[in-house]
Structure formats: structure tokens, C-alpha cells
Amino acid sequence: MKYLLQRLAFYAVTAWAAITINFVIPRLMPGDPVQALINRFQGQLSTKAIDSLYTLFGLDDERSLWQQYLDYWGNLLRGDLGTSFAFFPTGVGDIIAESLPWTLALMGVTTLISFVLGTGIGIYAGWRRGSWLDGLLPVTTFISSIPYFWLGLLAISVFAVQWRVFPASGGHDASVVPGMTWGFISSALYHALLPAITIVISAVAGWILGMRNMMVSVSSEDYVLVAQAKGLSERRVMFSYAARNAILPNISNFALSLGFIVGGTLLVEMVFSYPGIGYRLFQAVGAKDYPMMQGVFLIITLAVLAANLLADLAYMALDPRTRREA
Amino acid sequence: MAQPTDEAIATAEPATAEPAPAPARRDRTRFLRNPKTLTGLVILAGFVLIAIIGPWIAPHDPSARGPELLQPPSWQHLFGTTQTGQDIFSQILVGARGVLVVGFTAALIAGVLSVIVGVTAGYLGGLGDDLLSSVSNIFLVIPGLPLIIIIASFLPDTGDLAIAAIIGLTGWAWGARVLRAQTLSLRNRDYVQAAKATGESTPRIIVFELLPNLTAVIASGFIGTVIFAVLANVTLAFIGVADISDWNWGTVLFWAQSNQALAQGAWWWFVPAGLCIALLGTALALINFGIDEFINPRLRSPGKEDRAVRMRIGFTPVVRRDYPRDAAPAAAAPPAGPDAPDRPDAPDRPDGAEAPDAPEARGGTAPAGAADRPGTAGTDTGKESHR
């Protein structure tokens, strides 16, 4: 329990830090960025949008920095993430709410698949060290060095442009109305397949390497030798003794790597024009839609924190040492 | 992150759990003899060379438009041309410099920060450690790439150095974390305690006793950050956040993407840049494998001879060799009367007879101490470490 409370406190502090960073960044910009933006949008910005811009960049002279900070928090707590320029007058929150399910589905499923698959292969590769599985290592190293988005480009050019077996972009067929219908779901799955395969191939290599090395290290622990001395079956020694322990640090690494994985996955969305928040971020960057960028960043960070919490719970369930009575 | 306790950290980084005798005193050439490291270093050297001389050997001006539009690779244009007739081969050659400069500058900034934060936290302990560890954990959990994108898009100037600074200032946390764990385990070693007891100042202990033994870990963190920085830099250029007037491999991909290279089937426009990124990343990762195996010998792959016999934990192989016997195996049997003491085969054997089997000249595989503690020692260290 104590452990869980510590973790929750840590996530609370991290969330506060991320939100505060979000508040500070626009205020660090030199010059008058609002005027630059007004010029850029050539009078298409309403007075309300210009006001919110002054607030965003902290150029609202009437209020002290502290008051601005409180206002910022007040807006956040009301769920008001500001107004998007690019999709004016839609609120940032609405756009994110519409895009988030796409991202969560794509990212959640692919991350889970690549973790499970990579860990499984890594267990065998680490246990059967010196066998043909070691030949996988150079290949996985190479694959894990490829940027996700470039693999996406390659996948599109081969499977969508050359062979036309998969759609090159979008989250579903334009002719299908989104809803809980078979037509929509099958279309969404079909569109998700190529991005998903891209992510899994990119991500799985890292898990294989990590788990293999962990298995190799754990295999020389005394309790594995004891398990062999006890004459237990190969399966039992491999899974219940070696892998069961090797997976613990791998779960920690999983949590730590989420930030990197999320970054890579967002880029895959951009390449595939997949209607998730990664694509929104890409559009926002192109349009200098600052409120949108900030909203996306906050949501991504909070989602990563939530995923970390899940990983913590998994870790607690798997490692009795964290369940120590407080 | 899921590891709150120190035990968990110790298992998370096996390298730190038992870096055994001071790595600084180990045989450094073993690191260079590792084929993985060597391959990595050779490829990296090739890219560094291109980064230096690229702009001079580029056959064309990378930005100059030409008459041949969107041509596949030919002898005239090795990697083909863009929609406006620019030579992609020249863009790749010229672009290498930006990629490497940003990668190494960012890693340098992050490396210095991670050493300062990690070593201080690990050495100080207590409240200072808690504080610094929390800060690095926060930086680890906040997704790096989105943060970098946000900061970069707010900045008016996004030249190479600005990008490198952003990546360096946000990417130090992983290294700091590993260094902290490693420092923690070194702090209580005898030689550090001895230095403390003789009244050496803290900075002196850190610089002369700790840092030399952290070299491998620092190097590994540095290279890891270079990989991350290269990817982040290319990504920023690709999505158009970084200054697209500077050529780098990401910029090539940016133009390819925004000119619909995919839909036009112009594979040559984006394949070379991606392959270069992957190759550079592989080279750096190979160097890091070498460092990992250097720090944690358990990870070392079996040597050529060892592959002939399957070495498995828990099933010691029996490979019969015909070693000369000391004497008849009668010794331990129930006393059968005095054995002839001067058996011709035993006492006559000069020590030289053992020479082919006594590998005094070869270090590396089995230490003297291994004999008594098969559980841990059998894998570690060369001869110098025993001292």
C-alpha cells in the first residue's frame, strides 16, 4: 500500500510538472509572438482568439504571473484547453476527444502485442543462448534503429502504392459513417492494419533485445541453478524461475520506454494520416496552432502517466517484495 | 516508472549489480577486439568522414535545380533526382554533417548533465539524492519527443544548435538514472571508502576514484543519447519543425513527403535517407553492445571454441580429454597396502608436460577465483582484476 501511495504521489508531482512546463514554455518566447501570428493569419483571427493568444503567451499586462498561473489551472480544471486556430472556433478539448480513441486503440493494441511478442521471443533467445536464435540479434538491432515513420513510408510505398492491398491513409473508408456498425468496424480495422504492423515491427525488436539480455543475466542467478539441481522440468525452470524474474525489470523498462514509444507511434499516425492525436499534433505544428499543440502534449503526458500507473500495478502484482506490509 | 526500491533498480540494470573489479583497470583492448564494436566503429568512422568532407565531394549543389525531374538512380545521379531536379545523393552527403553535429552536440550536453545529476545524486544520498532522482524520473516519464516538438515549435530560431540544445536539455534523464545506480554501488567500495578515510575532498574522490570507473557507463549513455538525438533531429526536420533550409536526412524526407514522393512511386527519394539513419543507428547500437558486454560479461556471446559444445546452465558438458594421470586411482580405495611411490608415469612428469593445457598466456575466460564460486565468478573478469 505504501508503495502504491508513493507512486501516486510521484505521478501527481509529475503531472504538476508537465502542466507547469506547458504554462512556462510560451512565456519564454522572445519578442511579440502574437503580432507575428496575427500577421501570419492575416486578419482571420477573431478578437476573442487574439485575446486568448495574449493570455497564452502571458502578454496580458494587467495580470501578474501568479494570477495567470491560477487562471491557467482554473481553465484546465474546467476542462477548457483553449480554442484551436486551425479549426476555429472548435475547442481543443473537442478535437482531442474525437481523436483520442483512435490513438488509444492503435497504440494500446500495438504496444501490448509488441511487448508480449518481443518478451516471448526474448525469453527463448536468452534461454537458448548460443543457438540459431542468436542470429536474430543483428537483424533486430538493425530494425530497432529504423525510425518508425520511415518504416511507415516504406510500408505505404510497397503495400499501398505498388501492390494496393492496403489503404495509404485515413482511419476508415470515407463512405462509411462512423458508428458501431460492422461496416465501420471492419473498415477501421482494415485501415489500422498497416500502421499497426509498422509499429509492431519497429517496437518488437527492442523488447526482444531487452528481454534476451535480462534472461541471460537472470539465468546465472543461484535460484535458477537450484531449480536445475531440483530436477524440475525445463519449462518450469525457464518460465517459473528464470523468465518470471527476468520480466520484472522488463516491465520497469516498459514503463520507462512508453514516452519513446508514444513519440514513435505519433509519427506513424502522421505518415498514415491516421485520425489520432499524433496526426492532430502534426497538423497543429504545420499551422502553428499553439493551443492545439499544448493540449495534445498535455493529454499525451497524462496518458503516459496513466499507462505508467498500470505498469506499476502489474509490477506490484508480479513482485511480492513490493507488497511489503507498511 | 515501476521501480521504486533500490533492489528493483539493482535488478533493472544488471550491469550495475556487479561491475566487479574496477573496470578502469581491465583490459581495454578486449573491448576493441569485440567484432560488434569493431563493425560499429568502422561504420561510424565512415559517416564521420562523410560529415567532414561531404560538402566538398558532393557532385552537385544539393539545392540547385536541374533539368532532369524525378529521375530514378543513374550514373549521373546515384540516388536519383527530386521533383525539381535536385541531386539526392548530394543532399545525403551534405546532410550527414547536420545529423552528426546535432547528434553529438546533444549527447554531449545530455552527457554532462547526466554525470552531474547522476553522480551527485548517487554519491550524496539522502535528501539531495531523493530530489535529484525525482527530477530525473519526471523527465523520464514525460514523453520526450512531443516535449521537444512543442519547445522547438515555440522557438523562433530552430537551427542545428538550437535543436541540439533542446534535445540535450530534455534527454539527460536516462543516463543520470543509470549513473546514479552505478555510483551508488561504487560508493561503498573499499577504495572509495579508503579515499574518504584518508581525508580526500569530495570532488577529488568523484573525479579520481569514481569517474574512471564510470567511463564505460558514461560512454554507453552517451552513445544511447546520440541514437536518440539523431532520431529526434531527423523527426523534427521531417515534420517541418526544424529549419528546413539546412540540409539533413530529415529534410530530404520532409521534401519527399510534402511532394508526394510516395504516390509518384519515387522510392529513391526516401529510401537512401532512411537507410542511412538505420545504418548509423545500427553502428551506434553495435558499439553499445560492445560496451554492455564489457561491463556485464554475462552477456558476452560464446567464443568460437565454446560453440562446438553446448554450454547450458545446469548441465555441465562432459568433453573427455586425455590428461595424464597422477597415479593409479587406488588412493581413495580401502587401503590395499602401500602403493609403489615412484611410479614411472607420475613423478617423472616434468611440469612442461602440462604446458599445452595450462593457458597462462591467455586471459579472459576463466579467472582463478572461479574455481570456488561457480555461481557468480565463473564469468567475470580477466587476470589483472585480481591483482
Next chain:
Amino acid sequence: MTEPVLEIRGLDVDYGLGDSAVRAVRDINLTLHRGEILGLAGESGSGKSTLAYAVTRLLPPPGVITGGEVRYRPGNGTPAVDILDLGPEELRAFRWQEISLVFQGAMNSLNPVHTVRSQLTDVIAAHRPAMGRAARNDRAAELLSLVGISADRLGSYPHQLSGGMRQRVMIAMALALEPEIVLLDEPTTALDVVMQRQILRQLVRLREELGFSVVFITHDISLLLEFSDRVAVMYGGRIVEEAGAKEIYRDARHPYSHGLLHSFPALHGPRRELTGIPGSPPDLKSMPSGCAFHPRCPKAFDPCASRVPALTPAPAGDRSVACWLHTEHGSGDS
């Protein structure tokens, strides 16, 4: 003397293969008799643990057995088996059933993520598939009570137990299948002196009840002499002397055994002068010529530096020694 239960003949163990191999254990001949406690003594690096792990084929890479045989005689008319000839599946069935081990450092010997119950019952399940779950649990509780731990500790995880308790759990585990032989590798090194003797007395008592044989390895020679029936002293990968515990205490023949005996205070018996042995153990990679002990030996003379003395039975009494002093004198043959 009872019949032999384990006979080691000409055992060689290397670390590594080919030319870079280091010879860790050379030409060991040793017999364990039924019901006996055989002590293995020697400094770190003398090869005593290597020998024990090699006998059970548990020596981790790069350890390789390069010669000899290890005959296990189950008794009651069953033919002997050579452990070195067993295939992986035969070895699995053989292990723990016939020879079990208690490793040094109980903290690392128990799997940190499983309960004591699970670690006691999994070995029973593996070797006695016919036994039901309830019977296995009963057996686990019985085993714990055998070593003086209450059955409600079955649900504990290793980190919840003290060091002494963990080691007792390991001993309980070693007795789970009532093996013929129990190998103890520094079983009490990490514990305090009181706990050490308590646990070892318990073991001796259990041996009398259950009738297994013990190979007991420790660097603590006073413990070794107190609890062993016979003692084999190892140096540089070879056995240099083997004799009854009393004989070796009264009259160690090999200068190394003598030195070893005088580097520890005896807890019982008359006080003796402590001398210790000058110098340090040999490096296995560059073994001295002749008798490996000669550079440190106070009594070294002509043949010691050039010729390896063989382990030779003494003319009288059940003991042997590998030393030129005693070969010349003992046999009177030169």
C-alpha cells in the same frame, strides 16, 4: 566402514575449452560411504566447490568435465550409474531424488517471487507426479517442522524470512525427497556462529534419523572437524590429504593440512598455537611445477618442485596423503 555410495574416479574439470582451458580440478579420487559425513576443506580457489558442482553436473559455463567417472551406488542391489553418462532427462530424474544440495548464500538460492510452499512442493510434484496437491502441502509442512519452522510460514516469501530461516528452508527442501546424498556447500557461511552450530547439529540429528550421507564443504576447518567423519583436504585442484576427522586433527601429515589446521582456533579441545600459512593460494592459470604447495611449504625439499606427488594410502590406518615427505618415509621405498 560401510559400503560406498558415491565413488569419484579420476575426475578432471576445466574452465573453458581447447587451449585456453584452465584446469580447476585434477584427477580426483574420492569415496563417500553410506551414512558418512565427508568434509572437503581448502582455501578459496582450491577447487572444492568446483568438485561438488561437477559431481552433480551443475557447474555453470564455462565449466567442463574433461575426464573420469562418478559412480553412484544406490544400494539394495540396484546397479551403479555413472552420473557423467546421464542424458539431460535422466539427469533431471536423478537430481534431488538421489543427490540434493544446499548452496551457499540462501538469500540467492530461493526464488524471490515464489512462496516457500511453492518452492517446496514444485520439486515434489516434479518427482512424485502421483502425489496429490493436498499430500504435497502436508509434506511441505512436515518438512518445515523437521527443521523447526512452523507450518504457517509456508505462505511466506523469501524476503519475509530471516537468513537462518531461509537456510533452514533450503535444508528442508534438500530433504524433501529423502535423497541418499546431501551436498552442503558452505551452508552456514553467511550466518552467525550460534546459528551455524544450531543448524549443523540439526543436520547431524536428521542424518541419524533419515540415514543420508553428507558431503560438507566449508572453509571453516573447525566446523568441518567438529561435524565430519572423514576429511579430504584440497589444494590447487587436487586432494592432498584424506583421513578421519580425528586423525587429521591429531596428526595432519601434509604440511598444508597442518597449516590449515593451525590457522583456525579450535572451539573445542585444547588451545593450540595459531600459525597460518604464509603466501597466497596458487593461480590456476599458472600452477607451480611439481607439488602445487611447494612455494609455500616450510618443509619443501628436492623432489617437490619438479614432481607431483600422488595421493598414496598410508601403510597403516585408513588415510592417504600426497606429499613427498610421507611417500619416502611412509613406504620406505626410495
